[in-house]
Amino acid sequence: MDVHRLLQAIVKSDEPSVLATIIDVNGHSYRKPGACMLFKLDGEQIGTVSPGCLEQDLLERTERVWLSGEGQYEIAQYNMKPEEDAIWGESFGCGGEIRVLLEPVKGTLRERLIEAAAIVSGGRSVTMERRLIDSDITYRLRERANDTVEPIRLTEIDNVPDRLFFTIRPRPRLVLFGVGNDSEAIYSIARNAGFQLVMADWRTGICSRERFPEAQCVIGSPSEIAEQLALNGSDYLIICSHQLQQDKELLGIALPLGLAYIGIMGSKKRIRMLFETFLMPSNVRAPIGLSIGADGPYEIAVSVVAELIAVRAGRSERARGGAKSDGHFGHLFGSWPQQADGSAQAGIGADAGDSARQNGASCASAVQR
Template sequence: MDSFELLERVAASDVPLALATVSRVSGHAYRKAGAAMLLASDGSKFGSISPGCLEEDLQERVAALLEEGKPQIVTYDMRPEEDAVWGDAIGCGGVVTVLLEPVTGTLQALLNEARLRVSAGERLRLERSRSGEYIRYRLMPGGEEPRAADDGEAGLADIRLEPRPRLLLFGAGEDAVPICEAALRIGFLVTVADWRAGRATSERFPHANLIVGTADEIVRGAGLGSDDYVLLCGHQLRKDREMLEAVLPLHPVYIGVMGSRKRIDALFEGLQATPAVHAPVGLAIGADGPNEIAVSIAAELIACRASGAAG
């Protein structure tokens, strides 16, 4: 669950919620500090902070947590030499500290405020500080990596709250369908664009935004900017070239181009490729066929997104 979905879940929930945040990790763990999930009073769970080994224990704490209205800090020591049950059964071998807190009062109000601001394009950070038995919260600008808990603020880590990254997928051929589905699953907001109205349809891409038009019309309609991702898979040299000429001056964070090296050389003739260009697109994992190629592209998008967050 990405941070935007977390905010949407908080706003839409009609049952009390608890927020579980990974605050500190020592050794190996499934998620890093700042990863968060929601646990509902009716037993529902949204997101994950482990492969499933911690969620059941956290869920059992929710009822008492909501009744008391106070946050809890829970430490899971999964090193084999310290805890045979956790260590042998799970094999993670690390120590994970989790902050479990009721989504009420100030926290709930700030998360609802964050939803509106993030929807408008802001990047925020939810900061926590100790206030007796309770926690003070504030929203701060910035989308950098969350601050992990330190010794002075045991169990208090930041959460990064930011819009979903946007991917413009140009070319609505058959190979675009698994790419769109993969990008949606990893948290991208996808717009599928094509010059053919019969290809970019809601039946084929039910969860994507759709644009039909020329390259300039697509760029204007999508409102492309420097934070966006673009993938060219029109499979028509002239159409891909028109789109490439339209998006290069905008300096998007990522431009992926499908095709052979020979075709890519022809496509870029007279143009200057930037470090944002990934051509041929996708990580070199020996992918074959539309589904495997979609996996290689999704992996590259994840790597690009992670490097941008770290930067």
């Protein structure tokens, strides 16, 4: 679940709702600290914090949390370890301890979330600080540089969090150059994977908002497209027009810009032709996609989006100074690295870890004294 969609739902509607955020994980879990979802009192749910293990119990708490009033909160604790808790462990078997913060989305919290949505939609990162004092909670926003990353540290007073930081970064921009079956399939998957999509082509008739309603559509030559978009180091670019000269022109423009990712669609022979006058830097993936034996546009799109997630995750891990994973694959129900004191630690932002399994959410939270 992309946290930006949750924020959009809050902006669009003031219906009574409760925000649930994972603030601590010890052991294995389906979602990581910072994963959040919205419970509306009319029964609608937006997002997930588990594969279905916790939602019903959280739902039963929402009316009480909503009626508790502005500035109140509740922390739900779940022990999913099979050797310690027969109900949660043997019934669901997720194997970890999880704490979830529940807050009524009203008053100051709603105002701050709406303000945060506006800041992030403007391309800037924002941190909301929660301060927990007894049974009350207060909120403060501060903008951040997009390349600034804080670690998650869990310290408490008498087992109760003291301060909680929740940082939301803009969705990274993914530019698909060349509209065709391949880019259409990638668009259909990537739009739900936390990217801000741009469809780019020199052909007006096939690149339109009617065809791609969740993307920005840009028309022009490769140089015009690059100028309109002001491509930069945080952008992801997939070159897939299958027109050799068009692809080569955009590639020549993009290579010196140090983009986060450049993926090239095509055979090895075609890639050699594209790079006959260029050196291939480390941010280029050619051929594109993880090697999963994909065949056809939609299977290839799965491998491509999986690679995008892994690259996005690795950038955040390196920004935090963390160790790189030695591969893209790992356990889906992985946990954050454990610190000497047993607390979970991870980085904040839209990205996480070098392996795709470490990317818990588009946002992350931190508790610290």
